[in-house]
Amino acid sequence: MPDASRSAPPILKVDGVTLQYKTTEHLVTATYRVSFEVHRGDRFVLLGPSGCGKSTLLKGVGGFMTPVEGTMSLNGRIIDRPGPDRMMVFQEFDQLLPWKTVLQNVMFPMECAGKWRGAEAAERARHFIEKVNLTKFAEVYPHMLSGGMKQRVAIARAMAMEPDILLMDEPYAALDALTRRKMQEELLELWDDVRFTVLFVTHSIEEAIVVGSRILVLSPHPGRVKAELNCHQFGHTAQGGVEFQTLQRRIHDMLFAERIEAEAADAHD
Amino acid sequence: MIDTAGKIEPPVRAEFELRDVAAAQFGEVERPLSAFERVWNQAWVRRAAIVAFLALAWEIYGRTLDNPLMFPPFWDVAQALWHDFVKGPLLSRMTTTLQVLILGYSAGLAIAAVFTTLAVSTRFGNDLLSTLTAMFNPLPAIALLPLALLWFGLGIPSLVFVIIHSVLWAVALNTHTGFKSVSETLRMAGQNFGLRGVAYVRKILIPAAFPSILAGLKIGWAFAWRTLIAAELVFGVSSRSGGLGWYIFENRNLLETANVFAGLLTVIVIGLFVEGVIFRAIEARTVRRWGMQR
Numbered sequence: 001m002p003d004a005s006r007s008a009p010p011i012l013k014v015d016g017v018t019l020q021y022k023t024t025e026h027l028v029t030a031t032y033r034v035s036f037e038v039h040r041g042d043r044f045v046l047l048g049p050s051g052c053g054k055s056t057l058l059k060g061v062g063g064f065m066t067p068v069e070g071t072m073s074l075n076g077r078i079i080d081r082p083g084p085d086r087m088m089v090f091q092e093f094d095q096l097l098p099w100k101t102v103l104q105n106v107m108f109p110m111e112c113a114g115k116w117r118g119a120e121a122a123e124r125a126r127h128f129i130e131k132v133n134l135t136k137f138a139e140v141y142p143h144m145l146s147g148g149m150k151q152r153v154a155i156a157r158a159m160a161m162e163p164d165i166l167l168m169d170e171p172y173a174a175l176d177a178l179t180r181r182k183m184q185e186e187l188l189e190l191w192d193d194v195r196f197t198v199l200f201v202t203h204s205i206e207e208a209i210v211v212g213s214r215i216l217v218l219s220p221h222p223g224r225v226k227a228e229l230n231c232h233q234f235g236h237t238a239q240g241g242v243e244f245q246t247l248q249r250r251i252h253d254m255l256f257a258e259r260i261e262a263e264a265a266d267a268h269d
Numbered sequence: 270m271i272d273t274a275g276k277i278e279p280p281v282r283a284e285f286e287l288r289d290v291a292a293a294q295f296g297e298v299e300r301p302l303s304a305f306e307r308v309w310n311q312a313w314v315r316r317a318a319i320v321a322f323l324a325l326a327w328e329i330y331g332r333t334l335d336n337p338l339m340f341p342p343f344w345d346v347a348q349a350l351w352h353d354f355v356k357g358p359l360l361s362r363m364t365t366t367l368q369v370l371i372l373g374y375s376a377g378l379a380i381a382a383v384f385t386t387l388a389v390s391t392r393f394g395n396d397l398l399s400t401l402t403a404m405f406n407p408l409p410a411i412a413l414l415p416l417a418l419l420w421f422g423l424g425i426p427s428l429v430f431v432i433i434h435s436v437l438w439a440v441a442l443n444t445h446t447g448f449k450s451v452s453e454t455l456r457m458a459g460q461n462f463g464l465r466g467v468a469y470v471r472k473i474l475i476p477a478a479f480p481s482i483l484a485g486l487k488i489g490w491a492f493a494w495r496t497l498i499a500a501e502l503v504f505g506v507s508s509r510s511g512g513l514g515w516y517i518f519e520n521r522n523l524l525e526t527a528n529v530f531a532g533l534l535t536v537i538v539i540g541l542f543v544e545g546v547i548f549r550a551i552e553a554r555t556v557r558r559w560g561m562q563r
Binding site: 062064082083084086087088090092094095097098099108109112113141142143144 | 452454455457458460461462463464468472473476477479555558559560561
């Protein structure tokens, strides 16, 4: 990996961002003064337990929320609204449009944004559907697909747009363990092939290490940056290894340190 | 087995692994259904059988009663229907009714579209639609007929007015409910693709809410049809040509009971056709194909 200080400037800059949202009864501060930078080709993971504001942070980058403090900018432009330069893959399977076939779903954002049209859009769509191994299902409606296949379509749809950054909000959390592992491998193969930039949210330490090249560890209530770690050297094959487990242990202790201390204090009483 | 502490322990058993399970052991894996089963599985076949049974029961009862003034048998009604359809006024009565219906129904839909657009775009529009539907939806459209006659006189405008009233609230209410229940993920996906304003409503909200919209259209159609026939019965003929309701009323006065039944049958058949053929075809092509409805 090239030295960050000498390479090109980061494409995504999040600088001191505080995000708040309102429920019916409370004003919740989801993240507090979070800063990080994502460079081209990064597989940048936001990792933390539930309540650390990682999904809210991703929604902020997606343009669905405006920070009350700090700035977020993509290629130097302030993010102020949702747009197709940041394609999002959601956790929920109902992100596909049920009234369109797989092919039409993948073509839809290209035509909405007017980036590619007609035959060209169809050709691009077929190319990316092939990349996620769904060629046989191109003419099928989403309700006939399994959860994993729906997520693959969503990934193909997002990648076909060639976004500046791909935003993935716990995309594999609702899948079974075997499918999840397969999807993680496929994502890494795709990355090897296309070299896109991805911002990936997860609450699984293992998934973060396998999928990510760099991990931003967030602590909960409100979400604050706890650490930024490198994990580009680990893939699925490294999983049983000592170094992998050491890193996993280290992150685990980082996230649950407070609880362990609290328990230890209880034990001393 | 129970160990010394009294806790239940499952027994430890030997492991095994099977090489190949002979396929012959399964017996019949797949068997085609018999011809009768396949025919009977068609919904329309079963429904046609019910209709045929009802017609037969009617015929038998009519014959045994032997009082064509009160209850003519099915065959007499069928003959009256055929005669009036080919030589009599039934066809022109039917066209008159359908013309008024289509006019009122489309006007109702257009106004419903305006109201729902207002309701999704502004909070005031939302409150307006909620209040108006709460007030007018329970009010039977036919109750407005005396007022309509006062305002618009005898004729098509009065009929159109009551049909609009019967269609508008049902369709607006259902469409609005449909829009509100579109999932957050789908909304965010649409915005993510850069869709805004009218394009967002047209390309995301309307198709996503289509099951509700279709339900509204069906309810609106049924209300409009009922209201129209009832209204025609009340004020009868307009200018020179009356509708189906008038045909029923006229024949009752002439004590042509078989023709009264023929008029009622026409009302039922048109209702069945719209529900069973038109709306069914729309459903099969849209919501059922998309897996949004079984």
